[in-house]
Amino acid sequence: MATCNTLVFCECSVVLGQNGWSVTYTTQSICVLKGSTVELSCAIRYPSGTVTSTFWFTKMETGVEPEDLSQNPEYAGRLEYHGDKKNGHNLRIADLREKDSATYKFRFITDQTGGKYTGDPGVTLSVTDVVLEMDPTSVSERENVTLTCRTKCTLDPITAYSWYKNGQPIPNSNTYSPVYILFSVSSEDTGRYSCAVKDHEDLPSAEETLTVTFVLGQNGWSVTYTTQSICVLKGSTVKLSCSIRYPSGTVTSTFWFTKMETGVEPEDLSQNPEYAGRLEYHGDKKNGHNLRIADLREKDSATQQ
Structure with missing residues (x-):
């Protein structure tokens, strides 16, 4: 299979703020594949003073300062943060896991009295794996089998799908549809099948096994x-x-x-x-x-x- 390093950048803008305070997120929601890398970005504005602290977080309780994600052991070795304390606050998360799905918010603190601000509503990150659905999984010869490649959220864009048997690409099988049909199968079609979305071939679905039985009779x-x-x-x-x-x-x-x-x-x-x-x-x-x-x-x- 081909190998690639997956990185998602976001290009639309959402500006939220009041009284000269604002956080501009480059997007409000992102769907990315499990195992890939994503980059969340924002820019900030504030009326006066100097920024003394900036960080991203996912959980906030009333009256309690939220936890900087860089201090969370679940993200150890997977985070990379770049910021100039005014603009271009970028958080890169590698080796994404499904439990990373959450709403990420940016918070900054200045040296002015009451100079703390959190950008709402944040960026909702959804991490999905690729799932192959096979219907049916056990058939007799000359029957058809439908393979469907699914994700739990909408990846944007998906331009094509790749299909594999026993870990090897099926010749001439790339499709623009998430559905691939094996017509009139024979016992030679017995095997392990998987799928992947274009440009993410290094992140295929788990394999599903097809069993084709040989039938004689009339x-x-x-x-x-x-x-x-x-x-x-x-x-x-x-x-x-x-x-x-x-x-x-x-x-x-x-x-x-x-x-x-x-x-x-x-x-x-x-x-x-x-x-x-x-x-x-x-x-x-x-x-x-x-x-x-x-x-x-x-x-x-x-x-x-």
Whole structure:
């Protein structure tokens, strides 16, 4: 995936003040991605005196001086403040976390009597992660799957979305829509999927796993295998699984086999002496038909049915 350092700057102005006192915030609300970096900015005005103290904070109680964020251990190593005590008071917060979501306000104190001022209403920061929604997460072949890339607040702007399978970009998958559809899936589409918004590819969503099962059947008859191919080591043990559907009646016999000739009933593997002592079969004659083969040999390589 591409890597980028995310930094959000704000360009509109909001001026609040009275009697010559004011704080001008460059924006009132910002939505940014978890893990990225944001910069909050403001400028101040005051009637007279000299500014002796400036700081940003998020919590204020009546009669109690608010806490300077630079003294808050939760922000340790993540804050960078630049200010000339008159204009250009910029607070940069790195490695954003969802709990950083809050309203940030700027306060300054002068050497004049009563010379303290807090700029209201402040800047509301919303930190969001990217979430991939998959519907459904388990399907049979030839069905469609819808992937939706969401954020909890509105990022501005989002120009495109990127889509990934097993950590690798899906070829020709960049879209201008937050929705991506996998049409008529096959077992090859089984895997882990994620998404990201353009220019934030280093901050992808958590992965969601898609399972596609192989289905054979017609007229109400089917066998659904949990996989079409398996590679295992010689000497190890493998488990093959399937479930069945049928229109009516009662199942009287179930078995796995590898060879079939036209007009001849295939041989139940449990009767094959080459598998003696190595097979274990569990099934309820309707669903959950599991075949376990131990001490695998190279000649066991075959298509089990």
